[in-house]
Amino acid sequence: xxxxxxxxxxxxxxxYRQMVRIRVFEDQANQLYLSAKMPGLTHMYSxxxxxxxxxxxxxxxxxxxxxxxxxxxxxxxKGAEFxxxxxxxxxxEEGYCRGKxxxxxxxxxxxxxxxxxxxxxxxxxxxxxxxxxxKLLGKGNxxxxxxxDGATAQGLWYEVMNMAALWKLPIIYACENNGxxxxxxxxxxxxxxxxxxxxxxxxxxxxxxxxxxxxVNELAxxxxxxxxxxxxxxxxxxxxxxxxxxxxxxxxxxxxRSKDEEANWRLNRDPIKNFGDWLESxxxxxxxxxxAIGNEVKASAEAAVAYALDAxxxxxxxxxxxxxxxxxxxxxxxxxxxx
Amino acid sequence: xxxxxxxxxxxxxxxAEEMRRDERVILIGEDVAEAGTPFKVxxxxxxxxxxxxxxxxxxxxxxxxxxxxxxxxxxxxxIVDLMFGDFLFLVMDQLCNQAAKTHYMSGGxxxxxxxxxxxxxxxxxxxxxxxxxxxxxxxxxxGLKVALPSSAHDAKGLLKSAIRDDNxxxxxxxxxxxxxxxxxPEGEYIVxxxxxxxxREGNDVTLVATSSMVQxxxxxxxxxxxxxxSAEVIDPRTLVPLDERTIxxxxxxxxxxxxxxxxxxxxxxxAEIASRISEKAFYHLDAPVVRMGAMDVPVPFSPAxxxxxxxxxxAIAANAGRIFRGDLLHAI
Numbered sequence: 001x002x003x004x005x006x007x008x009x010x011x012x013x014x015x016y017r018q019m020v021r022i023r024v025f026e027d028q029a030n031q032l033y034l035s036a037k038m039p040g041l042t043h044m045y046s047x048x049x050x051x052x053x054x055x056x057x058x059x060x061x062x063x064x065x066x067x068x069x070x071x072x073x074x075x076x077x078k079g080a081e082f083x084x085x086x087x088x089x090x091x092x093e094e095g096y097c098r099g100k101x102x103x104x105x106x107x108x109x110x111x112x113x114x115x116x117x118x119x120x121x122x123x124x125x126x127x128x129x130x131x132x133x134x135k136l137l138g139k140g141n142x143x144x145x146x147x148x149d150g151a152t153a154q155g156l157w158y159e160v161m162n163m164a165a166l167w168k169l170p171i172i173y174a175c176e177n178n179g180x181x182x183x184x185x186x187x188x189x190x191x192x193x194x195x196x197x198x199x200x201x202x203x204x205x206x207x208x209x210x211x212x213x214x215x216v217n218e219l220a221x222x223x224x225x226x227x228x229x230x231x232x233x234x235x236x237x238x239x240x241x242x243x244x245x246x247x248x249x250x251x252x253x254x255x256x257r258s259k260d261e262e263a264n265w266r267l268n269r270d271p272i273k274n275f276g277d278w279l280e281s282x283x284x285x286x287x288x289x290x291x292a293i294g295n296e297v298k299a300s301a302e303a304a305v306a307y308a309l310d311a312x313x314x315x316x317x318x319x320x321x322x323x324x325x326x327x328x329x330x331x332x333x334x335x336x337x338x339x
Numbered sequence: 340x341x342x343x344x345x346x347x348x349x350x351x352x353x354x355a356e357e358m359r360r361d362e363r364v365i366l367i368g369e370d371v372a373e374a375g376t377p378f379k380v381x382x383x384x385x386x387x388x389x390x391x392x393x394x395x396x397x398x399x400x401x402x403x404x405x406x407x408x409x410x411x412x413x414x415x416x417x418i419v420d421l422m423f424g425d426f427l428f429l430v431m432d433q434l435c436n437q438a439a440k441t442h443y444m445s446g447g448x449x450x451x452x453x454x455x456x457x458x459x460x461x462x463x464x465x466x467x468x469x470x471x472x473x474x475x476x477x478x479x480x481x482g483l484k485v486a487l488p489s490s491a492h493d494a495k496g497l498l499k500s501a502i503r504d505d506n507x508x509x510x511x512x513x514x515x516x517x518x519x520x521x522x523x524p525e526g527e528y529i530v531x532x533x534x535x536x537x538x539r540e541g542n543d544v545t546l547v548a549t550s551s552m553v554q555x556x557x558x559x560x561x562x563x564x565x566x567x568x569s570a571e572v573i574d575p576r577t578l579v580p581l582d583e584r585t586i587x588x589x590x591x592x593x594x595x596x597x598x599x600x601x602x603x604x605x606x607x608x609x610a611e612i613a614s615r616i617s618e619k620a621f622y623h624l625d626a627p628v629v630r631m632g633a634m635d636v637p638v639p640f641s642p643a644x645x646x647x648x649x650x651x652x653x654a655i656a657a658n659a660g661r662i663f664r665g666d667l668l669h670a671i
Binding site: 095096098099100105115117119124134136155156322324325334335 | 365391392396397399401402403404405406407408409410411412413414415417432433436437441442443444445446447448449450452481482484504505506533579580581582583584615
């Protein structure tokens with residue numbers, strides 16, 4: 001844990017609460033899946049909370065992020081609220097995307113979240129383009145591109161990282177290395193050091209413990225403020241761990257990782273538990289206060305789930321809406337009969 | 340006032356006018372700045388608008404396509420220059436999985452106002468990877484609009500519509516016609532999407548033709564006229580949206596159609612238009628609808644072979660004559 005205690009209890013408790021909100025959200029989502037109340041499946045962020053929260057805490061509402069298929073954590077950390085998120089996961093009209101995106105496509109542009117992406121590495125171009133906009137408009141906004149270790153195998157990232165470096169774009173590439181590319185250990189898919197890939201473009205690269213929210217936040221604050229001044233881009237590899245399988249249905253996974261390994265991370269490197277212990281050790285909060293935060297968050301999540309379960313599905317007339325901007329219904333438009 | 344300018348100049352004018360009108364419009368692609376592209380279509384733009392808005396990229400089509408999408412989602416209006424239509428295969432994920440679906444997947448909250456300018460057309464002796472006409476690929480994907488100008492006039496008017504559109508638009512220029520001249524108004528005008536152009540009126544057979552095939556069909560119509568067959572030539576101008584009504588109305592008059600597009604014939608643009616005619620004008624038809632397109636082979640390099648792969652005025656006139664005379668093209 002970071003030994004240098006900052007005199008900022010309010011911020012610490014906000015970060016703690018945000019991490020708890022992500023964990024509780026995922027626990028509820030998992031229950032929805034196990035009880036067959038959620039269509040499709042979803043990818044749990046549990047275990048990686050310190051990454052999303054430590055980084056997003058350093059961003060303003062006008063700063064932007066792009067997210068991944070394992071994106072609920074980024075969405076919560078950037079400011080989304082439970083009700084519209086659960087509605088989206090259940091395909092309901094009041095979801096962030098009117099139920100048309102689902103877990104893998106949640107976007108929340110009011111908080112600068114340009115969207116989760118179901119193509120691994122698919123958002124690296126979008127994020128870099130958002131950073132190009134920031135540079136052209138000169139407003140000092142920063143974009144954080146979240147992606148996993150698996151995405152480092154995709155070519156697109158190298159193309160856009162090259163351009164980001166050439167044009168000094170205000171972007172931070174945040175690689176969450178959770179040790180597994182779907183069902184395959186990262187060591188089997190990544191040759192050499194991942195940081196070296198960014199360094200090859202002359203990009204300043206960092207590798208840090210992604211379970212320590214204070215360390216993550218300290219680095220993020222530094223890089224974000226430097227990126228605002230035109231010193232970007234930057235790359236950060238955050239060493240982390242996904243507590244669950246690749247997705248909620250990935251239950252029997254001993255063929256690619258052991259139960260001992262999982263137990264060790266849960267016991268010793270849980271970012272929420274460790275940060276809670278630190279808050280207590282620094283007398284920023286006592287155990288009862290942390291339990292109260294957990295209970296309060298859980299109650300609000302349960303209320304949001306109940307609300308979402310009762311919420312309306314979109315009307316069938318919505319099926320061909322929002323295909324084209326400025327076109328109410330796509331089908332008569334496409335064949336010219338709406339003229 | 341009208342003057343004659345080339346297709347290439349028309350494209351350049353459209354971009355320059357829109358960049359003057361709206362500072363969010365930027366150009367991005369390979370050698371778009373000082374080089375003005377290999378076709379010199381963009382010459383002079385960087386001098387007027389600077390390198391912040393006319394952005395030369397490395398040779399990285401998926402990369403700059405993806406960046407254009409992100410820029411479009413955050414307030415810019417990028418025009419992406421894809422040097423050859425064949426490179427569409429390189430950008431398909433970004434174009435079709437990202438740009439085309441973002442508005443829908445976000446429930447209407449995010450939009451991607453960008454234009455992908457590229458080209459089509461064979462017989463330039465460029466080989467199989469620089470000669471394809473791939474408009475069918477993108478017309479298949481909901482969320483994209485697809486425009487196919489066939490003249491300098493439409494190249495300018497459709498491109499201006501595309502730049503003002505809040506959706507991703509793919510516009511294919513016929514790279515063999517960049518130096519062709521046509522009358523173009525001096526002043527401001529646009530060509531709206533979804534409005535077909537009746538290029539030539541006729542009564543006996545309808546030739547529905549896109550892009551490079553419009554001029555070829557006009558030549559076919561002249562050949563037919565010499566044999567007292569009156570051909571109507573219709574250019575849909577946009578595939579998405581498609582002005583079905585103008586095509587169907589023509590069929591009600593002529594009862595016969597040949598549909599011609601330079602893409603491969605199999606599973607192509609012509610198949611779509613022919614089937615819509617069959618579905619919506621069946622009882623007006625006196626003959627099967629004939630499809631003509633590029634031969635279903637990779638485009639060969641040798642001129643002796645390449646010329647065999649594209650529809651010619653003679654071949655189109657021959658097919659039109661056959662259906663006019665009632666020589667039905669029976670299946671075996």
